[in-house]
Amino acid sequence: MMMIGTIRINVIVASLAGLFTFALSIGNNLLLSTCLKSTYSFLILFVLTFGFRWVLGVMIGAEHSAGGASYANHTTESSVGQSLDLTTPDEDEETRELMKANLGSNNSLLSNEAQFSPLNPPKLVTKNNLDPEQLAGALRRMSED
Template sequence: MIGTMRINLIVATVAGIFTFALSIGNNLLLSTCLKSVYSFLILFVLSFGFRWVLGLMIGAEHAAVGTAQSLPAEDSPVGQSLDLTTPDLDDETRQMMKANLGDNNVSTGTDMQFSPLNPPKLVTKNNLDPEQLAGALRRMSED
């Protein structure tokens, strides 16, 4: 476990005081004190669980570090350094970039022409037979 019982006491005391302060306006004094004690006890126990989980996580981390250090290190320089420099642009690279830019400009001018969007028109039926509408409504209400 990580830490001491002092951490549990501090967390539980803060929770008890917070619960007391929030419930004193709405409850009787006995009810408020009882809720504060419950809050204190619950968070005191939960702090043990939280400290135990943290201890397991840190213990597993230390075990992983210990096994990594115990393995023999290879003398391979692969992965030991990182080169963050960009290569210099030579003439061939510049020519390739100019050729690619030139091809894109030509194709956009001939292939891509503007054409407006022409959606289909919606047609409404204004002259419907009232008897057909009533029959359709009756069939829909039966289902």
């Protein structure tokens, strides 16, 4: 049987609950009634904190015992995937040759499949010599609609 923390935790939690109850109750009750309610609040939270600490101790104790067993089983297995190597390998001559060979084969495939041709969009043509009467007529038709 294991408990987390000390009795000081119980006293702190129960005192805070008692003070909170006293502060909220003093405006509506007599002093004796307020003190009695605060004492009840203190005692109830003091006991409940023991229960809460005991449950946490049992849960953590079970977690430690299960964790210890899984750790013992884990050490017997291989250590594959347990470490991370963040270093990049040195580029040796073989790696460079492989990269050149791959790039060369990709370029030849692309050149056989399709040749590059730039996009030739049609040119925009502006009309410089427009009849002013036609422009005025178009403007009148647009304003009527």
